[in-house]
Structures are given as structure tokens and as C-alpha cells.
Amino acid sequence: MSIFKKLASQTAVYGVSSIVGRVLTYLLVPIYTSAFAAAEYGVVTALYAYVSFLNVVFTYGMETTFFRFANQPGANRRELYDRVLSLLLLSTAGLTAGMVLLARPLLGLVDIPPEHERYAEWVALILGLDALTAIPFARLRLENQARKFAGIKLAGIVANVGLNLFFIVLCPAVTRGQLPAVQPLVARVYDPTMGVGYIFLSNLFASGLTLLLLWRELLGFRFRLDLAFLRPLLGYAYPLMLMGLAGMVNETLDRILLPKWLPANFYPGQSSLTAVGIYGACYKLSIFMSLVIQAFRYAAEPFFFAQGTEKNSPATFALILKWFTLCCAIIFVAISLNVEDIGPLFLKRPEYLQGLVVVPILLLANLFLGVYYNLSVWFKLTNKTYYGTYIGAGGAVLTVGLNFVLIPLLGYLGCAIATLACYFTMAVLCWRLGERHFPVPYPALRLGLWLLGASGLVALGWHLPVAGWWARHAWHAGLTGEFLLALYLVERPRRAVA
Template structure:
């Protein structure tokens, strides 16, 4: 079972890592070709859209996993019911948002970019519909198809972006049926429109690729009203948690743009994306392990495996943290243009915050398997309140610094993790008896990163090598078992 899990996780990793590495290539590409205010517009639009997607998802992905592994429900009925709910919600959103598009663009300060909002509404619509078909591939052990779909989408998006940045003017004069579709970009006021247009086409292609699953598996007659109510009751608390996560992730960038400047927000957002390397690690881990967690919950030794997997997740995450943050001055030169380096100091803080979030995500399995996702809602609200507090301080203090929102994200995720740990310890007493070891590993990793910023490269590499040797020596049994 565990060898199969490892193989599937590797395949999922390929489908996630290659597109993300391409995105990091485009991070350098965008920071070179876009002005800071254009890059700020690019990140701000995505920040606003993530808040909407968090609402529209209704927590149905986790809900689908939970109900899929319950023996008293038919798998096809669960899928049909979930997708029909999603279609109704997203269709209502699309109609409602397009009708109010002028008002929305004016409220957000983008009255000159109505076309951008139209594209984003379509992106959100397409992406939300694809959530459950992609989840279906995961629970039905089809990682290769999942990976191929991701690769095709990122390839389409990449080709379109490069074409429009470099080749569009050359082709636009030709009377070609294939290229006439790109005449729509003539109305864009800046190059960020190229990115949004490419994303819209990519999201549409994703919908076409999962369409066979939708057509084959969805049956309106299999829609179950009672099951739909149960799924919504389970998913809505998760939805609030997702919205809270979106606020924690994006509120700082939204406020920095409006209270400081586009230039600082552009730099802050670019460095934030480098810190999201940790999110990439979390996402890879989650793709393979999340369905497995739900599958194992009935086993007598489930808590033991949850603890071991979480422990290894923390250990590898801290190694990842040391290697990235210990060499950040080298990485940043390859990833973003020099003019964006002014906010480099947020990277270690946001990376550690993201690791806290990853551990929280692993521990959240405890309230999900006992059908109490409302616990996650309460914890997420605590996180949001902390984020809001730090951002209010950021707004109220004259000449405030962009470090305040970064520390807010760190504190928010850290407090959520601490509260969830004590709740898990209280309700699952056998869980996490190695907290002293974990705390030691955290302080050891932070110490290595701290001294790395004051040493020469050669000495820095020596300390990192010493750290890796020490960790392998201390945890050699676990690493050997992992490799086996």
C-alpha cells in the first residue's frame, strides 16, 4: 500500500512541480518585462480572485473525499450530487457577477479594466467546475491522467504568454483564422492583460479535458437532495476555513497596494512568490497523502501513521526551509529581477508561516474524520482576527513597514497550529508524543538560517552540510524506513 502511495505521490509531484517550475521561470520573465505597478496589478487581481474561489468551492473537494470513503453511499451518486451543486453555485456566480461587472470594477478601483474582470470571472467559473473532476481522478488512483492534464494546461498557457509578449504584433497583421482570436488583446491597456487572457484559455482547456469525466459520470437522476444537504453541511465550515486562508494569504497584498504603493506591493508580491516554495512542497505532499488519510481513518493504527507521516513532513519541510532561506541571496537572483529585491527580508518569515500552515493541514485530518469541520472554521476565524489585527496596525501606524503584514501571516498560522495541536492532543491522547523533538528541530533549523545571513558563502555551506549530517544521524531510522 505504502509503495503505491509513494509512487502516486511522485507522479502527482511531476504534474505539479514541472508546471510550478515553469511558473517560477515566468516569475523572472514577468518581473523583467513588467513594471512594478503592472506586476502589482497582476498579483492584486489574483488576490481578489482567490477570495472568490474560496467562497465558490464550498469545501466540496474535502467533502467529496470524506463521503467517498463512507461505505453507506454510492460513489456515482456522491460525485453527481457534488458536481451538480458546484455547477449551480458557479453558474449563479457567473450570471450575477457579469451583471454587476461595472459596479465591481469601480469598487475595487479598476473601472478602466472591465475586460480584465470579465476574463477573471470566466477563469473562476472554469476552474471551480474542474475541482471535483480533478478530485475524482485522485480518489480513483489516476495520477498519470491528472498529471497529463496539468502539463497540457501549463503548456498552453506558456505558449500563449510567450507568443503574445514576443510575436503578437508580427502575426496580428496576417489574415489567419487561427490568429484572429488574439485580436481581442488589442484593447488591453498593459501587458498584464496577456497573462490573464492566456490563463482564461488554459482554464477553458482544463474544462474540455475533464469534460469526458463530467459527461460519463454525471447523471441528473442520481442527484440526491438529502445527500446534498449533508454535503453542504459538511462543506460550508470548510468553505469558511478556505476563505479565511485566502484572507490570510492575500489581504496584505491588497492593503499594501492601496496604503503604500504599487512599487512596494510589486516587490512584496514577487518575494512572497519565492516564499511560496514551501507551499509547493505542501501541495505536493497533500496531493498524494490527503486521500490516503481519509482511507486509513478506520484502521486501528491510523493515529500512529498520522503521527509518523506528520513528523516526516515537518522534518523534510525544515530541511527545505534551511536550503532555501540559507541560500536566499543566490536563489533570488535567478528568480526575480533586481528591482524587486527590496522586500527580500519577508521570505524566511513567510516560508516558516507556510510550514506552520502545512502542519496545520496535516493535523486538520483529526476534525475531518470525526465530521467536525466546524473546528477548522473556529480556528480559521482566530487566524483571520490575528491577520486583521496586524493589518489594522499596519494601516494606523504612520510610515508603517511592509514587515508588519508578513509577521501577521506568521503569527496567524502559528496560533492556528498551536490551538489545533492542543485540541488534537486533548481528543486523541495517543497523538504526538514527540513534541520536544519537533521543537528542537525547529530551533535548530531557525538557528542555521539565522547564522547563514552573517557568514561567507563557504562557511554558510559548511553549516548547512553540518545541519544535514546531524539531522540524518539523529533521525536515521526514519529516513531509512522512508527510503525503504
């Protein structure tokens, strides 16, 4: 049980930076949706969709590779750290410079107006800075310095949020005549025509601050570039990069394809960028699930590698998946049944609220993504990472195909359904393949029944509406309580055995 306590405690610490930080960032959504029309926010959504792809290219699987080779017997972690970071430094410099120099033509390729060229340049610098922090952060995780990891991550997030508040809330208020004492300062640093550009500028400053806060991890770094040494690492990493790119197809391609494949006037009176802005804002409501998944991944990845050689590791992995899935199921039920009340708190303009129907679907999709991350331990421990590439590529093909069919028929609802179908299929494929190569006694049938029951309760709550604020909340609270009670009655006797 001490193993699980250690994993839980580290997940909790990583969760401070992940959950608290993401919540702080998420509190910006009401500000964005109040300050910017959906079409303006659509530009932000579209650019950050491309950022997700490029983050994978900039780091090309070296974080997981670093964990894997650092845990091998006799590994010289210091030398490994220097060589991996040297390679990443060299590649990052080339990629960042290329993106800055080609910002305008690259915008043309992705159908974003050329007047946003400086946004693209800032995005390139953000990508470069974030890539350089990847291995120092991985080193902190490897050394179990969860508190330092969380503190630095949180500092960058706080800086980002603070700058957003300054430029998007305070400065416009000052220009309207409020707080005359700070008007001279604001006049020097604030350009009202920048608009959504301040979102990218704030992110750039926060990324730079994060790199500076990692100075101790960078202070003793020595540039060592040995391709012979790195060749086996690259052989392990490139399938992970391909898997990551496929994962980004599944996670973000819908926001890229939506404006391209959405029929004209599908949503009367709204442009395609408006639809992207609405979908992107509502997608943020599924953040409650992704918060838990991200915090868990930070702690679980080094944990799985460390436990991989233990005799009872399959039973350990099965128990972890069980409780992870059940916790996520609770989040899925609670948020989905109350999204009509949560939504208006964050999506301030009425035009955004029409997209709330996608939230339960995306929450369930992200739950299956978390299950897939748990199941994927088998191909990482057996050095068969190419299976992850195959599974991710299959999911990417499914994503593209379903979006092609469903976007013209259902708009952004089709995007959400495609995401759910993709992650569900990837989880099932990973489970079936894992049974052959690294058998783990996962309680698949039991967990499937719990998820089916959770989905049924959510569907019941959505399709049987109750009039009146109090009656609706009592109905939704009753359904949530019913699920919690069932979990308690069924799973409690097994907890002592686990």
C-alpha cells in the same frame, strides 16, 4: 511500510503536475518582472488575491465533502458524483454570470481602476471554469488515477505558460521587427495596449482546455439535483468553506490590505501598487515550500480518509508529520540561506530585490501552514469541521490585527511577520485541540527543536554576512550542510524502527 511507499509514490506523481507545473509557471516571474513595472504587476497581484477568496466561494468545501461521503460504508459514488457536480454546476453558473454583469462596480469596491473591467470579466470566467473541474479532479484522486490527474493539470499549465511566452515575449519582439515571417499573424492576434491583460487571457484559455481534457469524467454525468440528499453534505461542507475563506484571509489578505494601510510615501518614490507588486513578486520565492505542501495535500487527503479507521492510524499520522516537517525544514534552510543569489535570477528589475528580506519569513510561515494541514486530519475524520472554522477564524482575526499594527510600521515586512504569526498560532491550536478529540503521538517537542535550530542557522547566515562571492557561498553551504548532517546523525537510527 508499504502504506508509506504508496503515499510517497502518489505524492511524487501529484508532484509532477504541482512541482513541475508550478516551476514552469514560476519561470514566468522573470518575464513579468522584466516586461512590467512593479505598479503594473501590482494590478495582477491584487486581482489574483481576490481570485483566491472567490475560488473558495465557488467550490464551498465540496471537494473534501466528496471525499468524506464517498468513503462512507455503502456509499454510491456514482450517484454522489452526479449530485455534487449538479449542485456545483448550478451555483457556478449563477456566480459567474453575476460577476460578469457586475464587473465594473465590483472593481470600484476593491479600489482597482475601472479601465480593467475586461480583466474582471475574464477572472469571473476563469473562476467558473476552474470550479467545474474541481469535482472531476476529486474523482480522479479518489480513484487513485494520479497519473491522469497530473497529466491534465500539467497540460493546462503548459498551455498557460506557452500563451504567456507568445503574447509577452514573442509578440513584442515581432512588433519590434524581429521574425518578419510571422508579423502578419502577430498583427492579427496581438494588441500591444493589452499589457498585463494577456496574463489573464492566457489563464482563461488554459482553464478552458483543462475542462475539455476532463471530457471522459464529464461524459457520463447526469444532472441530478436533490436538496434532501445534499443537505447533510452541505452541513459538512459549509464549515469547510468558512475555514477556507479564513485561510484565504491568512494567505492573501495582506496583499489587499497593504495598499490600503501603507502610509503615503512609506517607500520613497513608490506608489502603494508598486509595494504590492514587489511584495507579490518576492512572495513567489516562497513557492518552493508551497510546491511540496500542495503535492502532499493532493495525495494525503484521500489517504488520511482511507486510513482513518485503521487501528494504528495515529502512529501512521505521527510518522507522516515527522518526515514531512523535516523535509520542509531542509527546504527552508537551503532556500533562505541562498535567497540573495536566487532572487536576482527571477526578479529582473532592481526595484523588486529590496523585498527579499520577507522570503525566509514566508518560507517558515508556509512550513507551519503545511504542519497545520497535517494536524487538521483529526477534525475531518471526526466530522467536527467546525473546529477548523474556529481555528481559521482565529487566524484571520490575528492576521487582520497584526497587519493593522505592522503595515504602518514595517510595510510589507509586517505582512510577512503577520503571516508567520498566524500560521504558527493555527498549527499550535490545532495540535492542542486534536490531543483532546483524536490523540495522535506527534513528536511535537522534537520537531519544535529542529525548527528552532533551522531558524537559528538561517538567522546566523543573514546577520553574519561574509564578503566575497565564494566565501559567502561556502559559508551558506556550510550552514546547510551542518543542518543536513545533524538530521542524518540524529534521525537515521530511528528510520529503521519507523
